[in-house]
Amino acid sequence: MAVSGELYAQNFSTIQTKQQSLPPTIASAATIAPTTKLTFLTGTTQVATITPPVTGAYQEITLCFTNASPGAFLTSGNIQTAYTPIQNRPIDLCYDPSSAKWWVKAVV
Numbered sequence: 001m002a003v004s005g006e007l008y009a010q011n012f013s014t015i016q017t018k019q020q021s022l023p024p025t026i027a028s029a030a031t032i033a034p035t036t037k038l039t040f041l042t043g044t045t046q047v048a049t050i051t052p053p054v055t056g057a058y059q060e061i062t063l064c065f066t067n068a069s070p071g072a073f074l075t076s077g078n079i080q081t082a083y084t085p086i087q088n089r090p091i092d093l094c095y096d097p098s099s100a101k102w103w104v105k106a107v108v
Contacts, residue, residue, distance in 0.1 A: 028071055038062045038090070044069050049077030056097050064090040078102055 023038040032041070033051035037060070041047075044067055053059060065071075065085040072084040080101040085091055092105040 025066070028065065028067075032062050032078070034063070038064065041067075041070070043067055044071045046074050047073035047077075048074040048079065050079065050093070050095075050102050052095050052097075053106045057095075058097060059095045060092060061102075062090045062092050063096075063104065064088065080104070083107070 002018065021036050022041060023036050023043060025040040027033075028041040028043040028045040028047055030045065030047065031049040031051060032039075034045055039061065041063055042065075050061070053061075061078070065087060068087050070085045070087060073079045073082055075082050078101050079093075080099070081104045083091070083104045091107065093102045093103060095102050095104060
């Protein structure tokens with residue numbers, strides 16, 4: 001029997017097929033809820049909370065901000081490290097269910 005998160009878990013896999021949804025573009029907001037591994041964000045609103053797609057599981061997402069002056073990641077929600085994204089440069093985050101925080105991967 002599948003749990004709710006398993007129904008669309010492949011949308012967050014690094015290996016996909018043409019049956020998966022294309023990466024969506026959503027507006028940046030204080031709280032965002034990605035629906036695929038790669039999500040494009042528009043606007044300049046700072047992001048403080050990212051809703052985990054699956055409850056209680058490790059997961060990874062990639063966000064790409066398309067605005068010339070994207071808003072920063074804030075630590076007032078469930079993001080561990082503050083970070084200011086750069087336009088059109090994908091940034092990877094991983095979710096640790098133990099701390100209930102998203103961790104920004106190393107940026108070089």
